[in-house]
Amino acid sequence: MFQEARPLWPAGLADAMNITCGIRAKFQAEPQTPALVRVTASSRYRIYVNGLFCGHGPAAGPHGYYRVDEWDVTPYLGSGSNDVAIETAGYNVNSFYTLDQPSFVQAEVEQSGQIAAATGSAAHPFAVFVLPERMRRVQRYSFQRAFIEAYALTPDTHAWRTSDALPASPAQAEIAEEKRLLPRRVSYPRFDVAAPHAVLATGTFGKSGSPAAPWRDRSISSVGPAFKGFPLEELEVVPTDEIGELAMTGWNREARRYEGQALQLLAGETALLAFGRNSSGFIGMEFTVSAKSRIALTFDEILTEDGDVDHLRLGCANVIYAECEPGTYTLESIEPYTLQYLKVLVLEGDCKVTGCSIREYANPDADRGTFASSDAALNAIFEAARETFRQNAVDVFMDCPSRERAGWLCDSYFTARVEADLTGSSVIERNFFENYALPESFAFLPEGMLPMCYPADHNDGVFIPNWSLWFVLQLEEFRDRGGDEATIASLLPRIEALFQYFEGFRNEFGLLENLESWVFIEWSKANDFIGGINYPTNMLYAAALEAAGRIYGADAYLEEAAYVKQTVREHSFDGAFFVDQAIEDEQGELEILDHRTEVCQYYAAYFGIADAEELPVWFDSLLQDFSPSRDKDAAFVADIGGIHPANAFIGYYLRMELLSRHGATAQLLEEIKAFFGKMAERTGTLWEHNRTQASCNHGFASHVARALYRDALGIKSLNSQRGKLTVAFTDNALASCSGTLPTPDGDIALSWRAEGDTIFYRLSAPSSLTVEIENHSGKSLVKEEEER
Structure with a gap:
């Protein structure tokens, strides 16, 4: 990808913690003559051309690989001599955001196809400095990220970016081994x-x-x-x-x-x-x-x-x-x-x-999708969801853009849907899966296990076995979104190794028992019932087996999934609700414990362990007796059969899916307003919990945009792989709604208004899509216009 540049760093410091390196070059140029700066680095860099900020990166890549950025710097050039300065922070600490890999920077300036400056070049090199203004020996910013920023500044600290002033004595540059390079693919931020x-x-x-x-x-x-x-x-x-x-x-x-x-x-x-x-x-x-x-x-x-x-x-x-x-x-x-x-x-x-x-520092493509309804509160929530997505999806799906900037599984399952809805592509998701596909192995983790978040360092050996199963579910949806088939095929060995890992934990009933490390259901009482046989985990396991079977045409996975689902039904349902846990007693006999949680019920419904036809009383109780806004005190727990309440993630997100599937869209929209409305009003972004003790800007929360597209606007589903669009009108109590959902072949545009017993609608969609209309509203439909 580079023509001349080679990776380098100040000699002897490639493994040192918290070194900030500066490189600078001068080159001759004419205004408006196309020019670019091609660059990658470990850990983070930023570029200045003639003293003007023009880029930050690189995009996230897996261990041993580095994504290359190409910044168009033509608008920053002047006639004659021009300065390009690149600052790189090399951290060399394990984190969930930047990887613990030796520091380097590799950069070149290209104008009209010719290299004007390149790291490691004898003919037109960059000067290399250790920048002295950033204090090295400082505290970590967080457990999940590297160091805080502390500076010792003088008035000429930044003069080196645009003049011959030296920030320090030039450092001897040491050429590093050649790096394995990857394309950036994802869009470049606008840096407003x-x-x-x-x-x-x-x-x-x-x-x-x-x-x-x-x-x-x-x-x-x-x-x-x-x-x-x-x-x-x-x-x-x-x-x-x-x-x-x-x-x-x-x-x-x-x-x-x-x-x-x-x-x-x-x-x-x-x-x-x-x-x-x-x-x-x-x-x-x-x-x-x-x-x-x-x-x-x-x-x-x-x-x-x-x-x-x-x-x-x-x-x-x-x-x-x-x-x-x-x-x-x-x-x-x-x-x-x-x-x-x-x-x-x-x-x-x-x-x-x-x-x-x-x-x-935000995603530049998130404004392609639009939404407007007759309910101002829902409109504000949609915009907060958009804002949350754009800040959490720069180059990888992050949990939060603050404390961690980490690419967590399970979170990514929900956020990836929003990428497709708001941007019309799944390019971040493709990079996300490629990051998991390329490393030969994952250090500190058992063979076959996937990191709970990645790219990240997991020196403590902690992993969430459940989260690896969400990886499989997301991969199937990636395929349905028209995801890259080569990426999907390349992940087959990962999937096979993952299920081979889980084979070691299957008991005489064929269920997973006593899983290792951090078994995680959600932040609620459910996480107290994870020992022995955890039934929500097994429900998820069955769903992942099913997904793998469908993705790769593997009947053995489908058969195992059916067996696990049936066994969970027989063990877990107590006649009223599903219980969370069973353990072996002192005599080695299986004892099904009387622990029941709200989120366990949602797992059962979402993963097809039971449905409204099989268990209508149970299902009706889920819809009517529970909600995110209901008081979660001891009296509530006692009133609902001793069932412990759920938390936001993932319980309430599964609940939203449950209400949607059941067609309870009016109820769903009211619950959305009750849960997300205060967040949109207070921060303009959506939160990790329903209280402010944690992140108030969390990527998975942007998933409410999917719910609004689906259950308010009526774009029920889009399967790009099959070229099928389904639009469903429901009795959601709105007077009108309109919106656009971008696709690679053009926008889907839908608008409708309810007048008495009639819904008048307009729909346009790319000709590549087959459109199916469903009407569950109880009103007659009148199509005013359709553009194909």
Whole structure:
């Protein structure tokens, strides 16, 4: 993929933790003459051309492989001499976001087919530096990500990007071994820059008379051989400790619109700014200090009850720290973060803030799909789902763009559906599966097991066996979405090895028993009943066997699935509900325990263990006696036969599917509004739970967009592999709805309105699709127009 560039890094530092490398080259160009920068790196890089930001990457790839980006830099060029500068942060720590692999950067500038500069080139090389401004020995940002950003700045810190000023003595470059390269495929973000909407407050702070105990999250306390980082006693600064000793001494809550006005702050003063909604990207600030100063930026998705920022709420260190000599600065984080509120604290000296921003790092294709209904609350929820997706699907399906940026299985099953709905493609999903297909093996995991999230390092050997089964279910849907057949075929050995792994845990009944590691159902009481035979896990196991059988035409998997499903029915159903667990007693006899959870019932319904025809009383109870908004107290549990309540993921998401399948669309839309409405209003994104103790921007929550397309608009299903579109009209209590769903062959556009006993609709779809119309609304249908 590269013509001349070779991978390199400052000599002797390829395995060192938290090194920031800079490379720079000058080249001659003419404006509007096509030019690109081709680049990849380990761990993260950003590019400046003539001092202007123009890219960040690379896209996620598996261990031992690196995706190559090609940035069109033509709009940034001037006549004559031009500067390209690339900063690369090489972390060399295990995480769920960036891989623990030796640091390197490989880049070249191409103009009109000729290489103007290339790493490792003798004729037109890049100069190489170790950038001194970023402090190395700092705490981890979180258990799941690498290091916080802490800086020691001088006014000429960034001058090297656009001049011959040297940030440090040039480093001797060491050429690394050749890398295995992959195409990026996924779209390049637009990097839109947004300013805060308001200055919510200003205030003063000082040392607390009774500071809380220092924050000793596992990202600090667990540093050691299995979890890499710098020990606490070696850290240059510990911003979370210093900020933890502070307390607000006064607030001026007179909010005012932010219009770029300067904010003059002295030591012990703070300003609180609001961006209007949750955003993910690179935090920027322009400021001047007249004396040696120390500044901290803290941020979060929400405010505390007393209107402040809790930078530790999410279990990560939401802080950027800077020590500054007198001068004027433009500082932008090299890592993306998620926030709605930003707090500037002057710990020492002074600070005149003259600009503030977030450069968004988000999917650029998520605005292709549209949705509008007669219910404003549903419209707001759809837009929050879109926003949640675009921030969680840059190059891999992430759980959250903040604490982890990790590509979790099961989460991906739901988010992948939204990619197809909003963007009309499954290119991220293709990369997602390719990342799992290419490595020869997965370190620290048993043979055959798939990582619970990937690309990621799992040095502690922890895995979720259940999540590997969701991988199989997603793969079948990927095929139905028209997914790449070569990728699907390449994963057959992975699937076979996975089921061979599970064979070792099948008992005399043919059920999985006493699975290893972290058996996970959801964040609810259900996770207390995972020992022995866990019936929800076996329900999922049967579904995965079925999916594998259909994907690869393997009758043996289908037969095993049928056997497991029948055995689960016989063991788990107690005459009223399905129980979660059975164990062997002291005599070796199977004892089916009286543990019943709401989510177990949803597993049974979703995976076809039972349905409304077989068990109508049970099924009716699921629809009528449970809901996300019902009180989840002890009295409720007692009233519903001692059944423990479900949590958001995955229980309530399975419930949404259950209601949809049963045609209870009006009930479903009301439950959607009750559950998601406050999230859309408060953060503009959708949350991990129904409370704010965790992420308020979680990828799987964007799945509600699928529900709205299907159950409000009426686009019931699209099978791209078979070329079939099904539209279903139901009695969902809406007066009207319209929307577009993009496909590779063009948009599907549907709009309808209900007038009395008639639904008037318009539908256009690509000619490649066969359209089937279903009417479950109880009204007559009138097609006003159809364009094919």
